[in-house]
Structure formats: structure tokens, C-alpha cells
Amino acid sequence: xxxxxxxxxxxxxxxxxxxxxxxxxxxxxxxxxxxxxxxxxxxxxxxxxxxxxxxxxxxxxxxxxxxxxxxxxxxxxxxxxxxxxxxxxxxxxxxxxxxxxxxxxxxxxxxxxxxxxxxxxxxxxxxxxxxxxxxxxxxxxxxxxxxxxxxxxxxxxxxxxxxxxxxxxxxxxxxxxxxxxxxxxxxxxxxxxxxxxxxxxxxxxxxxxxxxxxxxxxxxxxxxxxxxxxxxxxxxxxxxxxxxxxxxxxxxxxxxxxxxxxxxxxxxxxxxxxxxxxxxxx
Numbered sequence: 001x002x003x004x005x006x007x008x009x010x011x012x013x014x015x016x017x018x019x020x021x022x023x024x025x026x027x028x029x030x031x032x033x034x035x036x037x038x039x040x041x042x043x044x045x046x047x048x049x050x051x052x053x054x055x056x057x058x059x060x061x062x063x064x065x066x067x068x069x070x071x072x073x074x075x076x077x078x079x080x081x082x083x084x085x086x087x088x089x090x091x092x093x094x095x096x097x098x099x100x101x102x103x104x105x106x107x108x109x110x111x112x113x114x115x116x117x118x119x120x121x122x123x124x125x126x127x128x129x130x131x132x133x134x135x136x137x138x139x140x141x142x143x144x145x146x147x148x149x150x151x152x153x154x155x156x157x158x159x160x161x162x163x164x165x166x167x168x169x170x171x172x173x174x175x176x177x178x179x180x181x182x183x184x185x186x187x188x189x190x191x192x193x194x195x196x197x198x199x200x201x202x203x204x205x206x207x208x209x210x211x212x213x214x215x216x217x218x219x220x221x222x223x224x225x226x227x228x229x230x231x232x233x234x235x236x237x238x239x240x241x242x243x244x245x246x247x248x249x250x251x252x253x254x255x256x257x258x259x260x261x262x263x264x265x266x267x268x269x270x271x272x273x274x275x276x277x278x279x280x281x282x
Contacts (some may be wrong), residue, residue, distance in 0.1 A: 014231050021227060022220050028205050029219045033212055040208050051203035055222075058196045062229050065185070065193065069236035072180065076239035077246045079176040084254045086170035087112055090141070091258050093166065095265070097148050104144045105262050111137035112255035119181075120240065120248045138174065142167065177240065184237045193233070197226050 010018070032040070040047060090108050094101035114133035145167055204219040235244035 010228070010231050010235075018224070018227055018231070022224055025201060025205065025223045026216060026220050029216050030212075032205055033208065033215065036206075037208060040206055044208055048207055051207050054203045055200050058200045058226075061196060062193070062226065062233075065189075066229055066233055066236075069185075069233045073236045073239040073244075073246070076177065076180050079173045079180070080246055080248075080251060083170055083173035083177060084251050086166050086173060087258065088254060089166040090170065091261070097152065100144065100148045100151060102266075104141070104148065105258070105265075107137070107141040107144045109255060109258050109262060111141050112251070112258065113137075116248070116252050116255060119177075120251065134174075138171070142171075181238075181240050185233075193230060197230060200226055 087108050091105050094104040094108070097104060111134065114137040118132055119134045145164070149164075201219075201223045204222050207215070207218075209215045209218065232244070238244075239246050
């Protein structure tokens, strides 16, 4: 996750909008009590029953939506972490494929760099990603594996090449990550949430507890809970961009570690036979 603890939940603009909305709700409570208090008091029992029903139904919808958004966020973490693990697995396996293994290792590192630079910058548009650097780099990884298969498949006839299992897993997690960027809650469902929030806040404003301060307290704090939940759902709905995102540092650190390992292996392969990597003197 990025940003400070509070910044991960709500941005300054969202906080400003929230405070402004709560001020308006407080003003609405005062106006309703002064101008319509007597009229609403006559039907207070019916208003309370209807308001309770509205708040109960909307609270259930809001809770289920928040849970779905949180699962979506966790799926993004899972996909990114396992895509990273698949990259490491391919890099480790590349050591048994000689020269083609070096090409595979370089292709995996190039793919990781492309993903970090283009797909994890928070501004990537996944609507048409067939020609972006990440997709091109992944095709290079796949093409290198096909070359390896042509050379080593006859030797491994009748066996199962685990490298293909790894690259298929890597492709699956990549596609899952892309889908999370491309798709979110439908616009129609957002309208349901927004209209439901408006109806619920209206219900909070027109119920008339005996004490004005209690009414103001309930209306403002319950409305704050509703609006904060909507903000959190919005931020969790975009787990790879926005104010509340998964942690990309692990992905970047893995790519850097693979590059360092590649440099060490390249140095070892360039040394004459029988000569090991020099050990720094203490």
C-alpha cells in the first residue's frame, strides 16, 4: 500500500469534499427542525419506521459492496505476488538451459522492467494493451520458451516440462491483474450506491429525536460513516491505481534482485574454467 495511513484511505480532495458535505448535512438538520419540525413530528413514528427500513437495506448493500471491494483488493495483491513468484521460478529454471537460459533470464528481467515502468505507474490504460511494452516483453518470454522447447523437448520426451507450468501460471496472474485494472464496479451500480446514500442521509435528516443535539450528532456521524464507506469502496475498486493501492515495492525489489543475480551469473560464466567468483578480502 502507498502513502501514509490516513492518505491510503482518503485523499485531501476527498477529505475536503467529506467535510463540506457534513457541514451541509448539519445545516440541513437545523433548517428541517426549525421549519418542518411540527409537521414531521405528527408522523414521527411512521417516518422513524420508514427511515429504519431504508437505513437497514442500504447498510446491507453497502456492507456487501465493501466486502466485495476488499476481496478485489486482496485478489490484486495475490495476483501481483504470484506473478512475481512465477518470474523468479522462470529465472531459476533458466540455469539448466545454457545459452537459451541466458536469453530467458534476460527476457524475464526485461518483462519485469516493462511492467514496473508502464503497467504499475497508476496511469496505465488497460483497454488496449496488445502493443504496450509489458505485452511485447511477455511475448518475448513466451517465444524464448518455445525455442527452449524445440531444443530440449526431444531430450525430455515422455516427461513434463515444469517451465511451461510456470509460464502458464505467470500468464494467468498477468491476465488477472490486467482485468483488475480494466474492470471495476459497473456505473449503474455506482448510481444505486449514490442514490441510496442520498436517500439514507435524507432519512437521517428528517427523523426527529427529542433533543436537537442528539439529532445533529446522529445525522452527521452516521452520514460520515456512509460517505467514508463510499470513498473506501471507490479507492479499493482500483487496487492498482488511486489512493489505496497494493504495494508495488515487492515487485520492483524482485526485478532488481533478478538483475543482480543475472549480473553475478554473467560474471561467473565469463571466468576461465576452474576460476570462481573472487571473494572480497576482509
